[in-house]
Amino acid sequence: MNLYTRDIEAAVRFYRDLLGLTETFRTPAEGTPSHVEVRAGSFTIGLGTVDAASRVHGVDAEPGRPAMALVFWAGDVDAEFARLTAAGVTAVKPPHDTGNNNRNALLRDPDGNLVEIVSKVTA
Structure with a gap:
């Protein structure tokens, strides 16, 4: 990719x-x-x-269009979201439960591409 x-x-x-x-x-x-x-x-x-x-x-690239999101699994979405936003990463949607026992958050990379971080909800 x-x-x-x-x-x-x-x-x-x-x-x-x-x-x-x-x-x-x-x-x-x-x-x-x-x-x-x-x-x-x-x-x-x-x-x-x-x-x-x-x-x-010969490609006219347009970074940041929401045609896809890169998804990364993390041990703790809340902690990763806090760390990344403290470092200046742009937040799109803070950590939230999404079903299937998953917790997700959305951010943007420096070009505006969507980056999603996911972890399993712990009991």
């Missing part, structure tokens, strides 16, 4: 530094990258600049 971004450094800080994904690839290696890959387990997210999408693929 590739996400296109207007500010790749902000996207890397969000996915790598705040969400804790592991950076596995960056090009170019020096200076501001046009593509960075981060990994959560066996799932890789490619972060690519809007400019690179246009230049390399």
